[in-house]
Amino acid sequence: MQILKRPLITEKISAMNEQGVYGFVVEKTASKPEIKKAVEKMYGVTVEDVRTMRYAGKPKTRYTKTKIVTGYSNAFKKAIVKVADGEIIDFYGEI
16 A cells, blocks of 8 residues: 555645645545655655645536436545755656
């Protein structure tokens, strides 16, 4: 099981990157200590704080020619990670 699924690249999170705050979409069952260890191992930084948020799937409805299809979007968990002063995470380094 991989704890970190992908980094969050949104306007709000990108503005917080200058203060050393980064966002990730993580596994739904991951705990804060597991997220901290995974970020420190993958990016080689010191993590000071981890905040998590769980999002439920939203109901979606699609109208087709034959019937109405209803379902839910995927549920996910976000982690907001604060790294130590002077350290950065470069998401675009490999591009």
